[in-house]
Amino acid sequence: MLPGTDGLTLCREIRRFSDIPIVMVTAKIEEIDRLLGLEIGADDYICKPYSPREVVARVKTILRRCKPQRELQQLDAESPLMIDESRFQASWCGKALDLTPAEFRLLKTLSLEPGKVFSREQLLNHLYDDYRVVTDRTIDSHIKNLRRKLESLDAEQSFIRAVYGVGYRWEADACRII
Template sequence: MLRSVLVVDDEPHIRRVLRGYLEADGYNVTEVGTGTEALTLIESRSPDLVLLDVRLPDIDGFEVLRRIRQFSDVYVVLVTARAEEVDKLVGLAVGADDYITKPFAPREVAARVRAVLRRARGAPDAPSRVSISGLTVDPDTREVTVDSTPVELSALEFDLLLAMARSPGRVYSRRQLLEKVWDGDFYGDERVVDVHIRSIRRALGDDAADPRFIGTVRGVGYKFVATSGADR
């Protein structure tokens, strides 16, 4: 079955160009020009990935993304002409899986789409579940619990947590985490990892100053600190 991509942009020319490149890559592409149309279509058709422009004529793309996350875990790549770091980080903090800035090369967009969708396939030979110190991460069901209480994470947050939990005690640099999650196809700022780690900690009820699960190694990156009671 073809993977489906929804392109949301108010500029018809950009939609046509992206559609052409993505269809050439073998995707089933639908395009809309407003946030309202996008929300309706995502609810009714459940695409595999959404390319979401930030500047839309009716609803700001960040608000569209927040509304998407109320009912869907679909992969979302933000497209923005506002290149300031704060916009990129705010976008990722509300649940985007990646971002790309205008002007862009259509081939780069297609590469980002491939990289994000490739993460959904997972690692076929990896252990099915990780359970450590009250935290359970199940890649088969994409569910996380802390002390038997369900935890809501975005798709990217889940992948980052699983990557660290599978190797407790190992220190990962930001680049190493990006390579594990994006399969080496990440083009943006490595500091996006910091945003996702903060979001994961918040969801897990973890304290950066006294971590139960994720520790910071200054000048290097992050590690999963829980090492006892593992069953994999």
């Protein structure tokens, strides 16, 4: 039991701005509760009673899966795009970007995998994991705004390219997560 909120709501809120590992430890043992927790964004779901050694093993497993991605993100120390997850801030060549939460998540998603084409549906899933009813054209609007903000800092650089009938891909260098 959490004071003031439930674990599902907390998990959903964390997932809106971060991809840190989440392990839910709960007394709810029904299959529907476990499935809901995992679908909302938990990386693992542990039911009481549990062995402390099992919790440690599960946390180590999750961290082992996360570690290579973090190491890859840190490789490009010279990248012009810097993303500070803890402050929810981004900058291009040292110039701060004033982004909405949706634009920040889009920028992070696209720039972590330069060249990879993301469909509108994939991008919607990264932005809205709370089952809102939005159209895939919502992504187009966010992309347009994000492009405008990026191009105001560097008009010579191509940042986001539309792939006709598929989605979008990041054209610039990979970002550096700090």
